[in-house]
Amino acid sequence: MNGICTLANDTVCDQLIALLNSIEIILGSNTPVCIYPFDDQIQQIKAQIANRPNVFIYEDSASIQRWDEFMQAAAPERLNRKKSRLYGAHRRFCAFDGPFAKFIYLDADTLVMNSLDAVFQKLELSDFVVYDFQFRDPTKVYNIQSPKLLEVFEQNRIDSQIFCSGFYGSKQGLFDQNTRDWLVAELQSGDAEILYAGAGEQPLLNYMVMKTGTNSYNFACSLPDSEKTGCSVTSPHFQTQDKILYDKGNRLTYIHYIGVQPDLIRRVCAGENIDFPYRDLFLHYRYLREPEKRPIFTEPLKSYADISGRSLLQRVLGRLRINL
Known part of the structure; x- marks a missing residue:
């Protein structure tokens, strides 16, 4: 079974409701949606999804604990609640355990604007699919001042493979325990210095995908310029038609209310x-x-x-x- 995943707590309940409604209208009311709990504050969310039979909260505590432990070993500074409001953002990684064979993850502050069939289709050929322009700014993913960065990744990969962690498609089982153990060992052996010090889990997820050589695809790099669209609210030129956004005549896949x-x-x-x-x-x-x-x-x-x-x-x- 394929499905949609997101990450939320009561702090983003309004955004979550908007996202779920956009999924219902654009993708269909039967689309399965799994919510990964950012923390234990999910009482409002539980009340809101009580009448949404297609939506459920991820309750595999063993899986959540595994990824908490992975984050603690791989990037402990990102679990410091006093310093980072994104300390629970890594729990989106639970999607790699299940419950969907193929999934599309969307941040709670996004709205679906178009069918996601093309993303699922690309997952037949690639293990990781994104659609954004983060590759144009590697400074929010990697520490570009680190001399070790180019020892780990070639410049052409840094220029083309970086992505935003707010929207991606992938598959169950992509990062098994052996792979996670290897990644932690590489980070603790020195690779940790190449990660950007902020932005929650995003640098780590980029590292995980690139370090393992995961076969990835970015629509923003591959589509013709005449077909690709933006995805961020910082773009003022999108046009609204029938409650859908368009970029120079092309329908957006999603809109991210980042910031x-x-x-x-x-x-x-x-x-x-x-x-x-x-x-x-x-x-x-x-x-x-x-x-x-x-x-x-x-x-x-x-x-x-x-x-x-x-x-x-x-x-x-x-x-x-x-x-x-």
């Missing part, structure tokens, strides 16, 4: 009139099942910069330096 913080989403859903890119689209999917609860804004519109001192674009590009 739009959960607290801002909560405030907007509570009725605070704060703008963010493609807000109406997000609110459409968030309240698709309960339109009567959609907030009615009575105060003047405030921009993201009004409450943060920086525009969303400045904030995200400060981390990614990508605008596509």
Whole structure:
């Protein structure tokens, strides 16, 4: 069985609801969806999915513990809750244990905009499939100042194989225990210095895929320029038609609300009139099942910069330096 995976806790409950509604509309109400628990705070999520028979929370505690232990051995600094808000982000790796033979992982702050059949089809030929432009900025995946980096990976691989961990397709069993043990040994023998010090689990997942020589495919590198699309809310030029986004006439596969913080989403859903890119689209999917609860804004519109001192674009590009 194939399915969709995501990672969530109650902090991103609004985003999760929007994602699940987009999956229901675009992919179908019978599409199986597995939610990996970011932490134990999932009471709101459990209530929200009670009437969604196709959605379930991953409860294999042994699998979760295995990946917690792997993360502790491979990159312990990313499990420091006081220093990193992304300390539980690695639990998306549980998808490599199951429950789907082939799966597509999406961050909770994404919306599906198109069929994902092409991604599943590519998984017939490749073991890892992505669609993003992170390869244009390796500095948020690897420590490019490390002299060891080019000893581990050739420059052409760094220039072409890096990806964002917010959307990818892969397969059950890709990283078995022996492979994980080998990866940990390589990291502890010196490879750890090549990883970017931030960004949660993303550097580690890139390392895992590239170090093992996993056969990967990126639509953003392979499609003709006339067909490829962006995927980030930092792109201001997407056009909305019938609640779907288009990039120069091409329908997006997904939209990633990267940089739009959960607290801002909560405030907007509570009725605070704060703008963010493609807000109406997000609110459409968030309240698709309960339109009567959609907030009615009575105060003047405030921009993201009004409450943060920086525009969303400045904030995200400060981390990614990508605008596509």
